Amino acid sequence: MRLKHRIAVVTGAGQGIGRGIAETFASEGADIVINDLEADSRTAEVKKVVESKGVRCQVIAGDVAKRADVENLFDQTWKLLGPADILVNNAGIETIVPFTELTDAQWEAVTNTNLKSGWMCAQSFCKRLIAEQRKGAIVNIGSIQAARVLPGRTHYAPSKLAIEALTRNISAEVGPQGIRVNCIHPGLIDTPMIQWVLQSPDILPQVIAQISLGRAGLPCEIGAAAAFLASDEAAYITGQSLYVDGGWVGK
Numbered sequence: 001m002r003l004k005h006r007i008a009v010v011t012g013a014g015q016g017i018g019r020g021i022a023e024t025f026a027s028e029g030a031d032i033v034i035n036d037l038e039a040d041s042r043t044a045e046v047k048k049v050v051e052s053k054g055v056r057c058q059v060i061a062g063d064v065a066k067r068a069d070v071e072n073l074f075d076q077t078w079k080l081l082g083p084a085d086i087l088v089n090n091a092g093i094e095t096i097v098p099f100t101e102l103t104d105a106q107w108e109a110v111t112n113t114n115l116k117s118g119w120m121c122a123q124s125f126c127k128r129l130i131a132e133q134r135k136g137a138i139v140n141i142g143s144i145q146a147a148r149v150l151p152g153r154t155h156y157a158p159s160k161l162a163i164e165a166l167t168r169n170i171s172a173e174v175g176p177q178g179i180r181v182n183c184i185h186p187g188l189i190d191t192p193m194i195q196w197v198l199q200s201p202d203i204l205p206q207v208i209a210q211i212s213l214g215r216a217g218l219p220c221e222i223g224a225a226a227a228f229l230a231s232d233e234a235a236y237i238t239g240q241s242l243y244v245d246g247g248w249v250g251k
Helices: 016-027 041-051 067-080 104-131 156-177 192-198 203-208 219-230
Strands: 007-010 031-034 057-059 086-089 136-141 179-186 241-244
Touching: 007 016, 007 067, 016 031, 016 041, 016 086, 016 136, 016 219, 031 041, 031 067, 041 057, 057 067, 067 104, 086 104, 086 219, 104 136, 104 156, 104 179, 136 156, 136 219, 156 179, 179 219, 192 203, 219 241
Parallel strands: 007 031, 007 086, 031 057, 086 136, 136 179, 179 241
Antiparallel strands: none
8 A cells, every 4th residue: 555654634525536535545545634614424424435444534624725724724633643744735616707707706715725725735734844854745636727728717727727836836945855746637527516517418528529538537536646646656756747637638
């Protein structure tokens, strides 16, 4: 198991890609901290699945777009499970709004959750590791929209493309301390966020036609890529962005 004896914090792990990553990491032997806005039936279900794999798990609720909640997330992780080795910045939201109708509040809600949270979580995580002279790995979750233009996402797409720059710059500063930072850009993944696409007889065929493998991906497939980047197998990989999109960008 590639992540045995590691402790991983996964934000936005109550469903979708975050859940897929948490469950995959658990299968690889990691103890898991499930973060989401609320501790509810979704996080309870993920915790049950994770613990069934024989690892420890804690649910620590909080809004990672807020500094106080970020600090509490890592304070509680260290207290309940021990020093974390891996951070997955997965928390994110998407809304579709025409450019000329986009409001300040809509812009801030998306960019705060998708980008600011990643910066704050990475900073808090790295400060702790550096103070303790520990090595670690960060995996940031971006989006296919870092490379593909889709209408109504003039707030969402920049927040995801910016994660690439965030990844590169953080990796350059913390690499000497033994902390690696990489990014995954998922394509069309079967999650609650894109069910409206998967269930549309008009939209889905148009999207699938652009994907070389001809299908949507699964959360566990993002989990597999994240597990590799978080493991010692990727010990010489940092500052990189990987598209896990079935060949959508390349087609």
